[in-house]
Amino acid sequence: MSIEIVNVGKRFGDFVALDDVSVSIPSGRLTALLGPSGGGKSTLLRIIAGLERADTGKVEIEGVDATRLPPQKRNVGFVFQHYAAFKHLTVRRNVAFGLEIRKRPKDEVRSRVDELLALVHLEQFAERLPAQLSGGQRQRMALARALAVEPTVLLLDEPFGALDAKVRKELRDWLRRLHDEVHVTTVFVTHDQEEALEVADEIVVINEGRVEQIGSPDDLYDQPANEFVMRFLGPVTQLGDQLVRPHDLRLSTDLTGTTGAAARVTRVTRIGFEIRVDVATTGGQPVTVTLTRNEFLALGIEVDSDVRVSLTPGSPTTTVSAPTQPPTKAPALTPTP
Numbered sequence: 001m002s003i004e005i006v007n008v009g010k011r012f013g014d015f016v017a018l019d020d021v022s023v024s025i026p027s028g029r030l031t032a033l034l035g036p037s038g039g040g041k042s043t044l045l046r047i048i049a050g051l052e053r054a055d056t057g058k059v060e061i062e063g064v065d066a067t068r069l070p071p072q073k074r075n076v077g078f079v080f081q082h083y084a085a086f087k088h089l090t091v092r093r094n095v096a097f098g099l100e101i102r103k104r105p106k107d108e109v110r111s112r113v114d115e116l117l118a119l120v121h122l123e124q125f126a127e128r129l130p131a132q133l134s135g136g137q138r139q140r141m142a143l144a145r146a147l148a149v150e151p152t153v154l155l156l157d158e159p160f161g162a163l164d165a166k167v168r169k170e171l172r173d174w175l176r177r178l179h180d181e182v183h184v185t186t187v188f189v190t191h192d193q194e195e196a197l198e199v200a201d202e203i204v205v206i207n208e209g210r211v212e213q214i215g216s217p218d219d220l221y222d223q224p225a226n227e228f229v230m231r232f233l234g235p236v237t238q239l240g241d242q243l244v245r246p247h248d249l250r251l252s253t254d255l256t257g258t259t260g261a262a263a264r265v266t267r268v269t270r271i272g273f274e275i276r277v278d279v280a281t282t283g284g285q286p287v288t289v290t291l292t293r294n295e296f297l298a299l300g301i302e303v304d305s306d307v308r309v310s311l312t313p314g315s316p317t318t319t320v321s322a323p324t325q326p327p328t329k330a331p332a333l334t335p336t337p
Contacts, residue, residue, distance in 0.1 A: 031186065031200060032200035036191060045155055048187065049071055077153070203215065205233075220233055265306075
């Protein structure tokens with residue numbers, strides 16, 4: 001393992017930021033720390049970097065106890081959300097900065113910077129100042145600067161959070177390709193579920209200072225450990241006492257069936273190629289179903305149509321821990337064959 005977090009705890013006054021957290025981060029992988037704001041993920045990243053000191057527990061990097069090592073001795077690269085840059089230095093000089101303060105030979109610095117600028121597709125902007133770059137270009141420059149000193153670990157704190165949705169999507173695709181080229185152990189913090197599911201090899205879900213679940217994107221999405229993970233990783237709806245994904249539900253106009261629950265369509269919303277159908281069971285429980293446009297058209301339903309709603313076999317479910325509405329007599333959830 002590249003990074004071992006063992007029983008780490010951290011308080012800020014009375015606030016518990018991390019509560020006995022243990023995580024193993026594999027070498028050469030891209031790991032996401034995912035959770036809501038204030039959940040502890042950025043605090044954990046800063047403890048790995050040495051920018052915060054844990055109150056309890058231990059941090060190991062590449063088998064070395066780094067718990068009390070200062071940041072400059074941990075050989076980590078750190079990229080912040082708000083792309084800290086030396087405004088008076090060119091892109092080339094920004095990327096070269098870490099190498100220059102380490103007194104590397106000029107030829108080595110020039111060669112390494114040229115290599116990195118090509119890697120992040122900024123060769124033609126080498127002599128520009130940071131203010132002359134777009135937000136996405138500045139963040140790529142920051143990543144190149146962090147990689148320049150060949151860190152053991154690359155740490156990214158909400159690296160794309162300050163960018164608009166389109167640029168963010170482009171950069172996370174680029175980050176995945178970049179990681180596949182350089183294979184440096186990378187840990188990034190995000191509260192964006194789609195970003196984590198799309199980019200990461202492994203996801204650590206953190207909430208209220210505790211680890212809720214660790215696993216691959218598929219593991220977490222298909223086998224959520226609890227209600228929080230299922231709710232946080234994507235849209236959910238409730239049928240009976242089960243949380244389910246709206247796209248895992250089926251609607252049928254065959255009212256003679258015995259599986260699922262009888263319901264009536266209350267609303268139809270068209271969202272691009274998807275159709276969101278809101279129904280209410282005979283017990284009064286609201287349920288949301290997501291269909292493709294073709295599925296919806298084949299059913300021939302509209303508002304006030306009577307239907308049956310059921311779960312696709314093998315779909316992930318989680319039992320709701322507490323009622324979100326008054327109890328109803330909705331039928332038990334039964335997968336359709």
